[in-house]
Amino acid sequence: MNKLQNVQALRGVAVLAVVFFHLIIIERRYGGSDTILPDWLAFGMFGVDLFFVISGFVMVTVTQGKFQNLRQALLFLYHRVSRIYPLYWVYTTLALLVFLVMPGWVNSSQGGQVDILASYLLLPDELLPLVQVGWTLIHEIYFYLVFFVLMLILPERFLFIGMLVWGVVIAVFGRSFGSSTYNLVFHPLTLEFIVGCLLAMHYHKLKAVKISGNILVFVACLGMLAAILGYVYFQAQTGFPPEGWWRVVYYGIPATLIVFCITHAERNEVVLPNFLIQMGNASYSIYLSHLFTINVVGRLWQIVAMDSVLDNVIALILAFGLVLLVGFMSYRFIEIHLLKLSRRFA
Numbered sequence: 001m002n003k004l005q006n007v008q009a010l011r012g013v014a015v016l017a018v019v020f021f022h023l024i025i026i027e028r029r030y031g032g033s034d035t036i037l038p039d040w041l042a043f044g045m046f047g048v049d050l051f052f053v054i055s056g057f058v059m060v061t062v063t064q065g066k067f068q069n070l071r072q073a074l075l076f077l078y079h080r081v082s083r084i085y086p087l088y089w090v091y092t093t094l095a096l097l098v099f100l101v102m103p104g105w106v107n108s109s110q111g112g113q114v115d116i117l118a119s120y121l122l123l124p125d126e127l128l129p130l131v132q133v134g135w136t137l138i139h140e141i142y143f144y145l146v147f148f149v150l151m152l153i154l155p156e157r158f159l160f161i162g163m164l165v166w167g168v169v170i171a172v173f174g175r176s177f178g179s180s181t182y183n184l185v186f187h188p189l190t191l192e193f194i195v196g197c198l199l200a201m202h203y204h205k206l207k208a209v210k211i212s213g214n215i216l217v218f219v220a221c222l223g224m225l226a227a228i229l230g231y232v233y234f235q236a237q238t239g240f241p242p243e244g245w246w247r248v249v250y251y252g253i254p255a256t257l258i259v260f261c262i263t264h265a266e267r268n269e270v271v272l273p274n275f276l277i278q279m280g281n282a283s284y285s286i287y288l289s290h291l292f293t294i295n296v297v298g299r300l301w302q303i304v305a306m307d308s309v310l311d312n313v314i315a316l317i318l319a320f321g322l323v324l325l326v327g328f329m330s331y332r333f334i335e336i337h338l339l340k341l342s343r344r345f346a
Contacts, residue, residue: 004061006262009272010054012279013224015286017047018133019294019323023316026294030301031312043231045241048136049192049251053259055140056196057203059147060159064204067156073148075346080144082342083284084122084137087335091288092119095130105295106130124184133287142184143193160201167194174245188245192252199260203267213270216261223257230254279324285335286327293326294319 020037021044027035062079066072099106099114107114110127119129122138129135146166154162173186209216230250234242242250262272271277279286297319305311 004263004266005271005277006266007054007058007259008280009276010050010259010262010280011283012276014047014050014054015279015283015290017044017050018287019290019320020044021047022291022294023319026298026301026319027312027316030298030305030315032305032307034307034309034312036309036312037316039235040228040232042235042241043228046227046231046251046255049189049247049255050258051136052139052189052192053196053199053252053255055143056193056198057200057259057263058196059143059193060197060200061204063147063151065156067151067154067159070152073151076151077144077148078346079342081141082345083339084140086338086342087284087288087330088122088131088134088137089120090334090338091131091292092129092134094292095119099130107132124180126180131288132291138184139187139189139193143190147197160198163194163197167191170194188248189252191248192255195252195256196259199256199263202260203263208267209264211264211268213265213268216265216268217270217272220258220261220265223254223261226257227251227254282328282331282335285330286323289326289330290323293323297322 020041024037024039024042024044027037063072063076066076095106096116096119099112103112106112107128107130113127114130115123115125115127116130117123118125118127119131119134122129122134122141124138124142129138150159150162170186170188170190174188174190175186227250231241234240234246234250241247265272297315301311301315
């Protein structure tokens with residue numbers, strides 16, 4: 001399957017949103033009373049929801065014609081697992097080394113507590129993994145496992161019904177009861193994966209939407225604006241960002257609209273800028289490495305901080321530039337080689 005260029009570009013958009021979310025946190029921590037990043041950029045965790053919808057879309061796309069075939073199902077699971085774990089283990093090991101030397105630098109919000117085995121295996125746990133963004137990968141692995149089972153037991157023509165049933169189960173049992181495993185299995189965010197799957201079924205089985213590609217891109221931009229305004233409104237009303245079912249409403253719906261519009265825009269010969277596509281290619285490396293980079297800059301910033309916005313400008317530009325540099329170097333010199341190695345074993 002050829003990569004859908006706009007899907008890669010959306011991955012780039014998603015990872016940039018997450019990076020800006022964490023830049024906000026760093027500036028609020030080290031930048032003093034004068035800050036330059038606007039508060040609404042904290043909506044950037046929306047990038048995770050965009051990743052989840054994209055993931056569902058890609059799963060259906062890469063498994064067309066491969067259902068009820070044990071070999072193909074095992075290959076699907078192997079490719080997904082080998083895509084996630086090797087590079088994640090590199091950064092988890094780096095985080096573990098930091099934790100052993102400076103425990104307060106890792107998971108400080110949890111008092112330095114960590115479950116090392118759960119972190120490496122991406123098992124559901126009440127504590128965040130060593131690499132904090134790994135909590136999203138726990139959801140990814142769960143989704144891959146369920147999709148693998150569906151590939152084995154369902155004829156492909158019944159996948160739509162299977163997804164709807166799965167969604168209904170989530171809607172009925174999707175409540176927090178304290179058990180980390182239960183909360184993962186019935187987490188409302190799973191609906192974003194499911195919707196991504198449904199979007200892909202529509203995309204591949206029906207004709208292209210008869211709307212100008214440029215108009216579809218404009219509507220997708222409105223979807224991004226809706227996520228921003230949703231965050232601003234919810235934060236103003238509650239003092240917290242949207243979570244749980246509210247997150248699915250305020251972030252999941254705009255993410256669904258964006259993926260729908262941007263994938264169909266490519267069908268209508270509108271491709272997003274190449275720099276976003278390249279960003280999407282390196283998005284996993286950027287995603288795993290950016291917290292390390294930002295925190296190093298933050299620690300240095302703390303030493304030389306001044307009571308002005310000048311150091312904010314310098315530190316944020318430096319942090320953003322280094323995030324991209326480290327992420328692309330990780331992609332070029334680590335991730336690509338790990339992927340090639342894993343394919344040999346396939």
